[in-house]
Structures are given as structure tokens and as C-alpha cells.
Amino acid sequence: MANINEVAEAAGVSISTVSYALSGKRPVAPDTRRRIEAAVLELGYSPNAGARMLAGSRTQIFALTEPLRTDTHAPTHMAFVLATAVAARRNDYDILLLTDEQAQAGMSRVAANRLVDAILVLDVAPDDARVALARQIATPTVFIGIPDDNEGLICVDLDFEAAAAWAVDLLADAGHRSIGLVGQADTAYVKSNFPPRVRAGVLERSAERGLSAAFGTTGVRHTNRQQTRRAVAEMLDAGATALILHCADDAHAAVLAELDDRGMSVPGDVSVISVGASFDLGALPVALDSIPLVPQSSCDLAVDLALQTLGPDQPEPGVRLIPPVYTARGSIAAPRSSEAPAD
Amino acid sequence: MANINEVAEAAGVSISTVSYALSGKRPVAPDTRRRIEAAVLELGYSPNAGARMLAGSRTQIFALTEPLRTDTHAPTHMAFVLATAVAARRNDYDILLLTDEQAQAGMSRVAANRLVDAILVLDVAPDDARVALARQIATPTVFIGIPDDNEGLICVDLDFEAAAAWAVDLLADAGHRSIGLVGQADTAYVKSNFPPRVRAGVLERSAERGLSAAFGTTGVRHTNRQQTRRAVAEMLDAGATALILHCADDAHAAVLAELDDRGMSVPGDVSVISVGASFDLGALPVALDSIPLVPQSSCDLAVDLALQTLGPDQPEPGVRLIPPVYTARGSIAAPRSSEAPAD
DNA sequence: TTGAAAGCGCTACCAA
């Protein structure tokens, strides 16, 4: 591995000129720059990471903390990890994985270590222990998700309430008066932050619009096919003409299976809209309208904010809610026996 | 952030003594050590990561490369990432995530950078492009999985063939003459390395033992419930009295659902054994015998080997197969109309 | 437009 001295020698310049030529922090004569670039290429030079960390003030590494919660939906989680890595790499940053083995030891360690420039927090719980830690350590921390106590923190998340309310509006506008929300597994309403926000969004907007809204979950810990179908059956039997789905992919499938078994078509007999899904709805047998959770949006913003904390002007602490996006795919229509206009 | 100088001053010793007291690479008088430890604690000292990388020869970081293959089973993948992180931390190593954005750019980069001491390769494909890269770079690389061309590489994996053969033996010993293998999704037999090994293990051992063995997959890309149940139905109709399951968790559930629908009990009417599962079989409605894939075993060994490559005696290149482990849970019995002894 | 040189904070060799 060549070092900066060898490059300098090969190019016939000093090491500082090499450094500046590569960082661009000082103008370098075109001819000089060419010679340096040639030397770099020929020697296969790449600046030593440790030396840069020590001399410079940046490590070019973000830590990503992810708890080992077994009840987290693996594909969703992976999508976020991936989106974070992509966003980081776009800004020349790498991701160091912190699966908090010994509680939050990892966060303290890399902060004390100066191994990372900032910490990104994933899979945030309402009473997340990492909140207290974030306040203690000097390393800037960005939460992807919103803990209950978020005073002074930087948080990023989809505006789940707005997404849920929007879904209700779409159904109400189509003429539905009674709807059902197929939510997540029971535990999600205790251990995660966003499911309650979706539920609140649906219930509150329904009340405002004068709709009756039922709520059901998909299982105790994971999706339970039977329970999911039962929940749907109850909602339909109670008169629901539309469903809002805020659940895992297999639960989506279970709901559609129940409708199919009942000989009900979408949107002919029932309108359906998916809210907060981060998986590919295209794999389902029926095309569904969707207000999705887009991991890349959250992660891009989070990385942006993390970078800002390293710059001259600190970003304001606070919660950044990402406006939802709606994609129509024809799964919403007027209810069968509605007085709403047919078109 | 305190540095080593402040610790040395506070303890009234030289910085080299502090360094040696912390690394243990040189004996330090008990009393001196105590003073140093007190100073470390009081100042909250933690050695600067960049400085250690530069001065020492170790970065205490392993890279973990994981392709973004969308057809990879997310929970299994996560289990491996996690197991790697755990194994690494046990040896004071951190994990840097390389989702190979621009092909294999990440591997080359961290190798040139000297950001990591070794690279761990996950989710290995038969014709994996990372094989060629591993041979080019100076950074030691350990494969968790076995590419077709593995000459000169260090590879670690469960002995899937032995696991499959063992399963056949168990069923043959119980008196079964006709069995079925419920395999993975179709694509897995092209894009992954281990599914064909399980299939080969089952088919070859079946031939040796004189059993007839049928093979079916669970879908084109992902588990398809219908196709899975159809595959099972065909096997049973063709006379299979036992099933070997090498498929995802939802496919396991689908198989059991099919048996249930047919009014068949396990192991009364059909014997079932799961091979190479890395998820929790406890969530299934029926307790199944299992020869599992244990991510932690593979990852522990991989990290061990990675550490060895950094030491004085290099590990031999070659494939390390981890012997399978069998757990009986009462899902194997003699076939209904068998001549085998009832006990 | 370029160079010289002072660190960054640690490890590990050489002395004592």
C-alpha cells in the first residue's frame, strides 16, 4: 500500500500538495494536479483511514444502532438498514453496525472512542433507553422514529397520522360511512411508536368525518393468519364497507384471502387502502391504493441532518415529519349501497 | 474527551505505562495499575480509535459484505448479520456494513483504505463476483457460504449434505420407503449455493438406502402458499409417507396446513423433519424434529478464522463444514402400513 | 501556487 509520501515523490511535489489536490481544499495548478492524479492511479494510492481520522476531524463513519427486538418485522428492518447505508455512501460515509449487545454499551463506546461522527438510531421504541444515552454523549444522534420523550432530540419519521387521516378522507370522500383498520400485531402497539399514531390518525379523522371505525390486530406477536381473517370477518359483518391496512405483507395477503373466500371483490364489494407499508405491494393478487412508508425518504433526511450537525450551523432539535405520498391503483370505489354519486 | 496524556499525568506515570497497563502487553505493578485504572475511570478515558488504527496494526473492525439480493430470505439474513456482530463483539471487533452499492466497490475501498482488518462475506452465490475480488485484495477474507470456485479461499458453512443425508437416514431407519423433499423457491437453486446441496444430500442418500424421493419447490421467487400445498399434495398422493422440509417459515406453516386439511396427523400419518431452518420452529402448530442451520455456529467459526489470519500462523485455505446437530421432537414415527417394528 | 513542519493520540521499541 502506497502512502502519501510515495505519491508526493512520484509526482515531484510535497505531501501537502498531494493532500490538497485530493481534498480540493486549496487550488492546485492543473499541471501539478495531473501529475499527482497519475501518480495516485499508478501507485493505487488510497488515503489511510486511521490517519485521516486522527489528523482530520472526521471519521467518515456513522454508527447505526439497531436493537435485537425479535418482534420487529425483518424485511422492513432490512429495508431501513439498507436505505441508511445507501444514503450514507452517497455522502462518502460508511455504516458501523451496533446491535446493542450489552444494552447501550455500543453507543457509549463509539462515542468515547471517536470512531464515528454521528449515530443513527433505528427501530425506536416509545420508551427507548437510547434517548437518555443520546443526551449524555457528545456524538450527534439522529432518531429514525419518534420516542415519547423526544425533547431536544433530532427525530425523523413519516407523518403516520397524516397518512392515516388521508386514507380516511379518501374513503369518506368515496362515500364510505363505516370502515375498519387492520392494524399490526398486538405487541406493536406497546413496543413501537408508529402503530398507535396510525390508529389515532384513523380514529380521530373518522370521528371528524362522522364515520364509524373498527380496529383489529393481526396476532399476538406475529401475524396470525386465523386471527387476521377473523378480525376482517368481524369488521365486514359489522357493516364495514372499506378497510385500511396497516400490517405486514403476509397479513395483507390474509386479508385479501378472506375477501376472496367470501366472494367479495375489490373495490366492487369492499374498498381497500394500504397505509405505511414498506414492502412491495406488487406481489399481492390485487393492486392496492397505498400511502407507503418509504425507508429511503426517512434515511436520506436522517443522514442529511447527521451531516448538518457536523457543519457550522447546527440543525434545530425537533421532530421532522415526512409528508405522506398517495398512489392510486383503483382499489377504492363508492360503497355498493351508497347514496354517493356513482362516478 | 480525555487523552492518554491526561491519564498519565493524573496517574503520575508515563504514557507508555498507561498504554501497557491497558493493553496488558507488559507487566505493570499492581499499585501503578490501580492508579491508572482510577484515572481512566475518573476521566472517562477511552483510547482514540483513529490513533490506535494508525499506531497499532489493527483497526478492530471487520467488514461484512451483503448483497442486496431481493430474493434473500430477510429473517435468515438478519440472523446471520446479527450472529456476525455478536461473534465480532466477543472479540472486541466492530462490524462495518458493506451493501455493495457499486458492485464490489466497497470491498476494494476498505481494503485499500485499511479501514478493516478482515472481510466477512455473507449470502454467497455460486458464481459470486466477490471471489475474484477476495483474491485481488490484501485484506483477509472469509466466506460464510461456499461459492463454486472456492480454490484458495477460506469458507465456512453448515454441512448441508450431511444434514440432508442424516434426515434421510432417520426416516429410512423408521421404516419409510418413499419420502418427499419440500425445497426452497425455484430461484434459490440457481442463485444460492446450499439448496442444491440439500437436494443432492437427500437424493443421493435416498438412492443409497433404496428409498424413492420426490422433490418440489415452494414458489417461483418467494413462498407461494398454493404451490407449496400443491407440491405436498402431489408427494402424498404419490405415496410419500414422510416429508423433509427445507424451506422458509411460512412454507413450513403451509405444509402443516395442508396436512391438517387432509386430516393427517404428525407423526401418525406422516413423518416430518425440518432441515437447515434458522428460524424458531417453536412458532409452528406442531413440534418438528429438526437439523437446523445455526447462524451463530457459522459466524463464530468465521470470526475465529478471520482473527487467525491476523495472527502469526495463517489458517489453511479450504472449506470448513460444520457438522449438523439433530434435535428430536417426536415428529418421526414408523409409517402406518410399515413392516418395521412398532417400537 | 507550493512547501515545511507541527501536531493528531496512540503503540512499541530501546534504555534504564
Add this chain to the structure above:
DNA sequence: TTGGTAGCGCTTTCAA
């Protein structure tokens, strides 16, 4: 048993 100190390879100030 301990201390002094020469680097590790880079960034960045100060001078020219």
C-alpha cells in the same frame, strides 16, 4: 518495573 521517544500517515497552519 518504568520512562522516553520515534514513528504511524495524514491534515492544516504558517511561510514563502
